[in-house]
Amino acid sequence: MALWGGRFSAGSSSMFRQVNDSLPFDQVMAAQDLQGSVIWSRALKKAGVLTDEEQQQLETALLDLKEQAEHGTLDFASSAEEDIHSFVEAALIEKLGDTGRKLHTGRSRNDQVATDFRLWVREHVASLKADLTTLSQSLLQVADRHRNAIIPGYTHLQRAQPVLFAHWCLAYVEMFKRDASRLDDLSARLNQCPLGCGALAGTTYPVDRHDIARQLGFDGPCLNSLDAVSDRDFVLELLFCASTSMMHISRMAEDLIFYNSGEAGFLQLGDAVTSGSSLMPQKKNPDALELMRGKCGRVFGALQSLLVTMKGLPLAYNKDMQEDKEGAIDTVNQWHCCLCIASEVLDSLSLNESRCREAAAQGFANATELADYLVGKGIPFRTGHDIAGQVVLKALDEGCAIEDLPLSTLQSVCDKIEDDVYPVLQLEYGINKRNILGGTSMQTVHQALDEALSAVAS
């Protein structure tokens, strides 16, 4: 039965129910709704609205429902209730009669849903942070398995300068670290409690809002009732955190799809995270990676969708705001799955180190080293850059690498070039020359990797 029937003489149309009812999706907040209701019942008792006995009955019934929710035995499917809040109230009335009818005293579904959803987001933020840590661990482990492997580094998807594969891994570790710290920022801002703000103007009952907030694990109560019931910034922030992190996952996926391609051949993916073709027997497709990239569409869409929903809403609560949930629930789910499957992909991959090395040595990726070598011989960098460019042209003519050109050819471009140029043109030389904080030398990368590994272990 609807919570608001008294003023109505006719029932709702079935199409209205379909548009209006949120129980099919907001049932995911059952645990939070029950938790908030327990604390509200205690607040009502302290305010003298409920007797000890009534509160005790309510708390017992609510905890009983909580247990059923945990075991998945609450029957949402055959319920005619509109949302999770009316579902819980109806269940209490069925169990306790008039005592059940007292719990909603001084409370509105507006402060209730704002509280429930904050609790729900808070809980998921904690588990998403754990997923981010797991993914970073997978990156550190694969980096550790291939500590000295060299891959081509790209700009404009053209081979630019060689880098350590571990350096590539640590780049994504940095991104996922920022994603986690963004969630910390969100957690700090969302942790204010709306309960006690009523429908929009504050409750008339003398409940202790500080105590309610504390009992629900919030840092304090929201300070303005109009804002408290109509603020969905915390959902938007969650969607932005998810979108940014999905963008990082997607860029990593894109790199790996390319590294896995027949053209690059840098790595192989495990059978468990790839699929075959129904037609072409030879195929092994990187579906998991493609889906990490593909799922960005719906996640970015959810952020855009809620921004548009919110932008025209007058204070305070409007039913439009019920549209905050499906996108956020789906986003949390997709983000969680993508973080987990990304870990599995990294755990499964095997790097073809010799193929990576071969590719890193091609494409004149040591031309910068030659220019820097000339700087060491007293030539201004811009001139050295030009000379190195001419040397590349020679190598292109000869169809060979710079280091394969005989000294006489190198000297025909610049007589400052001597025999000591050849070690400079070796891959490891270019790598280890970048022995600077944040650079790709073995020493800096191994140190960063070891520090990250021991931070994880402690």
Ligand code: ARG
């Ligand atoms: N299902 C609603 C939501 O998610 C709960 C709040 C309903 N409040 C109201 N006044 N109709 O927003």
